[in-house]
Amino acid sequence: MTSPQTEITTPLQKLEDARFDQIGIEVWMKRDDLNHPLIQGNKWHKLRLNLDQAAKQGQTQLITFGGAYSNHIAATAAACYERGWSSIGLIRGDELANNHQAWSLTLKQAQRHGMQFEFLDRQTYRLRHHQAWLDALQQRFPNAYLLPEGGSNEFAVAGFEKVINQLNQQCEGWTDLFCAVGTGGSLAGLAKYASPNQTVWGIASLKNADYLKPQIQNWIGSSKQNWRLLTEFHGGGYAKSNSEIMLKTKQFESKFQILLDPIYTAKLVWAFNTLLEQNHFQAGQKIVLYHSGGLQGCTD
Template identity: 40%
Template sequence: MPATPPTSALHPRLPTPLQPVADPRFEARGVRLLLKRDDRIHPDLPGNKYRKLVLNLDEARAAGRTTLLTFGGAYSNHLRATAAAGRLLGFATVGVVRGDELAGRPLNPSLTQCAADGMRLHFVDRSTYRQKRDPAVLARLRRATATQDAYVIPEGGSNSLAVRGCTALGEELRGRTDVAAVACGTGGTLAGLAAGLSPGQRALGIPVLKGGFLGPEIRDLQRAAFGTPGANWTLDERFHCGGYARATSELTAFADNFEDRHGLPVERVYVAKLLFALTALSEEGAFAPGTTVTAVVTGTPPA
């Protein structure tokens, strides 16, 4: 396989735009709401997926690797972005998918797109998937997928290179907001976003999974990327609505209403929970009058 082109060939739109939102639920509290439209960064690698992958792709290319091995669930945006990056840059891609019960069934739209972009899918049982960080389990997965020489990208793309890639997101918001908020899956985006902000700015993470495990993982990611964790970020664990990709009737009604108010399609796994949380926090008085809050829009609904 010929050498892959540099990631500059992806032609991202940087910096991504800031969009003011006139919403009476914020205005009544004297709070200004901005949307950081990271969903517009690249048509195939939206938002944090581009930022988390870009340095990993450069590293894989520099190491002479021609295959990317990564992990995700059946609806993983990270798998879709990695598959798209492989197609655009000439990497072969292999995705280890959680849930062996999915093997042999018709692919859902997300996995269909992965396959269309050339990703080879390997389904594993949930117990194996949970142990994927174990060196022996990873070695077994490499043998099963014939990817002994592949460059490994972790679930969600979150590693120290991903965190460094996401610092640019915070740097683009320096001097433009008081609070930068993002929905969190694996925590890599928040870890980098917070590190890129100026002193006096703070980052807020809204986990979309329940379990209360993200705090230590974010500190570990920052420690690996920068040597020490930062103190300018917090998490609010109240808005996961039951877990990943789960929704309540209240969340669905909120997202529908937000779309109607502002003419903005709201992605339901991450962005809806983020906007729902910020609206609730504003109405609780969590933000002082005069505060500018920026919500990072990390993706749009699938077509």
């Protein structure tokens, strides 16, 4: 696919804080929230090679899955809209079908970009990983390209090679990279292309996320052990928050003039701050926080 975004190198913004100087660490934020107003951050990297693959197969309709607050749903709708393709979102929660007022900004925005919705009850939604159910769906839409929940698959994972290449050029010798985790596709991609002596830390935004680990290792596709999944920073669960997270988000946003989304990057920054306060870091570490976007769901 030829899109100007393919060539964008997003800024690596240095974060200055006396606490970093005291320990002797350096910290940056990789501003992938700036790569596109709608297909932001990790979404762009996860969709890029999937869109190429669909085009190769002559498919100009995408079907994907998500909850009402899924940035992936919004990004898929926008990407299809840009190309004049159609998109269908299978959304968790049949109670939303006749209750437009309860729709999130994310759903409203996806609808503006032409996405058609089918609202599934929670039991049916659970079938999204079952091959027989997916086969039946493909039969209903024979020309559609099916994208899994969160857009995470091997093409999504491969999309992160560009991010790591950019980081290696922008920050020689970086040692640690922190990213937010939903399905784990982004963490897997970053770890896959990072070198074995660099550590990629994933901060799970959802509760009880340990079940993601085998799939993440599978995507990395090797015995590479340069990644960790931290599961204690979910703040109450997916799309939940607490007063401490909100306070840390406000402090970070006003100090560095960088907006965070409440579901993912707010928890990433909270986790990093907590680890800093627990003296987790050592002199010489060069740490990058990955801004994966998600801000399009924060404003109408």
